[in-house]
Amino acid sequence: MTSDSIDHSGSGAPPDDVRPDLDPAPDRTLITVGVLAVVAVVAWAAWGKSSFDSASSTALAWVLDNFAWLFVVAADTFLVLCLVLAVSRYGRIRLGADDSEPEFTNLAWIAMMFSAGMGIGLMFYGVGEPLTHFLSPPPATGAQPGSGDAARTALEYSFFHWTLTPWAIYGIAGLALAYAGFRKQRGNRLSSAFVPLIGARRADGRVGRCIDLLAVFATVFGTATSLGLGALQVAEGLDITSGVHNSRTTQLVIIAALSAAFVLSAFSGLHKGVKWLSTINLVLAAVLMVFVFLLGPTVYVLDTIPASIGGYLHDLLPMASRTGAFTDRAWLGAWTVFYWAWWLSWAPFVGTFIARISRGRTIREFLIGVLLVPSGATVIWFCVMGGTAIRLASTGAADLAGAVRDGAEASLFATLDALPIGTVTSYIAMALVMTYFITSADSASLVMGSLTSRGSLHPPTWLVVMWGVLMAAVAAVLLVAGGLKSLQTATILVALPFVVVMLGLCWSLVKELREDPGAGPSRHGALHGLRDAVRTMVGDAITEQGAARHHRLRRAAKSRTGDESSGTPQP
Incomplete structure (x- = not known):
């Protein structure tokens, strides 16, 4: 591509002779600082368990008391911005040169995006969260446990935590990174998206390294939470189906075995390992969901889909504005704030990954795909899996209250056990969790390799593997230190400084989009018309x-x- 063609396209990309190298060498300073910091936390949690638990619990209480509002406001900001950009004139801007084409087919793009963004979490909470809210409704709703109102509220809050808002967080991060990397040719790292705010020199200097380092920390601990959840669920499944005792030793063996499988996948690259496993995940999840739909309470599930979607959209504003000022702050911290922190900590990972696979798509196509396709599939998943569990519990066909007391990871297998060939479907579910584990670790490691290689699209394999092993170590140590509670606490604490980074990312993105000639002439809408009037x-x-x-x-x-x-x- 010549300099003249770029100028005529209006993409704003620099000519070939001044473009930065898209495969630069690893940043050894950033790698050293990041590795030492992660190892220090791992060592503290492993050998100073009591002090680590005390410090993290105190810090968590302080964060929830003082900054719950920040997580709530930030999450709402990301959703509103995504919707505005998708329908505005900026939606026609292409993530790349104006004549570029998408690198992956729609099916492969959606499969990789979905597997990276939600896989293990949906398996863990797809039954566990709706069932928990049904048996113990959120305190602000006033619903009676086990009632019809509780069932509706359970699905509404599941949608709230898993559909539009989290994917808006991913969408903003992914859009900013894809725009900076493919439209402006500045590299595939988070700091490159801050050039409009801090300048190119600072983005390549210490300030940029600090931003990338925060992104690495968020990715390590956010992904470690998912890997820990996956290990918990596989161990529970083995206990139920095969009689293998669910212990910390079993969980650590699972993490080690799946990490070895991830290493093999990492060596195969993005176009083979991640792509193939992501497609397999999508097919297996669809098979499992269709099985539960057909052999479970089919009519009830069909009834829940429109009813719960309508309720969710009707109650979205009240749910999105609850900060704990008038409700139970502990519940908010255990659910909504934890989820927003989890999605924020995953934002650099999922955002960088979906940016990496979205070259050539328009902003409108990108945002519509990121917001609606995974959200729609998630709604169906929760209605089928969670709705089936609620129906079984409400009719007394299965005793699922005991499964909830044992933990969210046991709810899925208890539900499958109440249906025909429960053992077979439980093994399929475990296979799904394991493949999601591998693709999540693979994708996150690829992203961290890119962040610590000055935005390289093809970081060295040894660097990718190293970050994957460190993530697995963090997951293992946090499980030993305190199980699910430690995973949630670490996620919220790491995500707090990253909220500020993400809000700055929004500002930088909007500032640069307003100057892009690819958006075309301004089309005055109602707000612009009022302003002009x-x-x-x-x-x-x-x-x-x-x-x-x-x-x-x-x-x-x-x-x-x-x-x-x-x-x-x-x-």
Whole structure:
């Protein structure tokens, strides 16, 4: 591509002779600092368990008391911004040169995006969260446990935590990174998206390294949470189906075995390992969901889909504005704030990954795909899996209350066990969790390799594997230190500083999009029209006042001229 063709496209990309190298060498300083910091946390959690638990619990309480509002406001901001950009004139901007084409087919793109963003979490909470809220409704709702209102509320809150808002967080991160990397050719790292705010020199210097380091920390601990959840669920499944005792040793063996499988996948690259496993995940998840739908309470599930979607959209604003000021702050921290922190900590990973696979798509196509396709699939998943569990519990067909007491990881297998060939479907579910584990670790490691290689699209394999092993170590140590509670606490604490980074990312993105000629001429909408109308009225008033003043001055000047010429006083 020549410099002339880029200028005519309006993409704003620099010519070939000044483009940065898209496969630079690893940043050894960033790698060293990041590795030492992660190893220090791992060592503290492993050998100072009591002090680590005390410090993390105190810090968590402080964060929830002082910054729950920040997580809530930030999450709402990301969703609103995504919707505005998708319908605005900026939606026509292409993530790359104006004549670029998508690198992956729609099916492969959606499969990789979905597997990276939600896989293990949906397996873990797809039954566990709706069932938990059904048996113990959120305190702000006033629903009675086990009632119809509780069932509706359970699905509404599941949608709230898993559909539009989390994917808006991913969408903003992914859009900013894809725009900076493919449209502006600045590299595939988070700091490159901050050039409009801090300048190219600072983005390549210490400030940029600090931003990338925060992204690495968020990715390590956010992904470690998912890997820990996956290990918990596989261990529970083995206990139920095969009689293998669910212990910390079993969980650690699972993490080690799946990490070895991830290493093999990492060596195969993005176009083979991740792509193939992501497609397999999508097919297996669809098979499992269809099985539960057909052999479970089919009519009830069909009833829940429109009813719960309508309820979710109706109650979205109240749910999105609860900060714990008038409700149970502990519940908010255990659910909503934890989820927002989890998604924020995953934002650099999922955002960088979906940016990496979205070259050539328009902003509108990107945001619609990121927001609606995974959200729609998630709604169906929760209605089928969670709705089936709620129906089984409400009719007494299965005792799922005991499974909830044992943990969210046991709810899925208890539900499958209440349906025909429960053992077979439980093994399929475990296979799904394991493949999601591998693709999540593979994708996250690829992203961290890119972040620590100055945005390289093809980081060295040894670097990718190293970050994957460190993530697995963090997951293992946090499980030993305190199980699910430690995973949630670490996620919230690491995500707090990253909220500020993400809000700055929004500002930087909007600032640069406004200057992109690829958006075309401004099409004034209602807000622009109101603004222009106000400006016009004010301008007209000022003009009229100025004209009147000018007319008075001219009359006064003529009057003085007449006095001087005639020598007689003027009336």
